[in-house]
């Protein structure tokens with residue numbers, strides 16, 4: 402799950418590589434800016450940056 406953002410509510414992750422493309426499609430087709438604000442386009446929950454999570458985990462070791 403590295404290099405992804407994750408919605409804990411929907412249990413879905415989106416690869417960061419696809420973020421730009423997906424947020425562009427969402428904005429242009431649906432007028433939805435959720436992903437640009439790193440929010441889940443489905444439920445609006447702020448998505449978690451999995452890289453940040455693993456960084457914190459490593460720090461704790």
Ligand SMILES: [Zn+2]
Nearest residue numbers: 408411441444
């Ligand atoms: Zn969600």
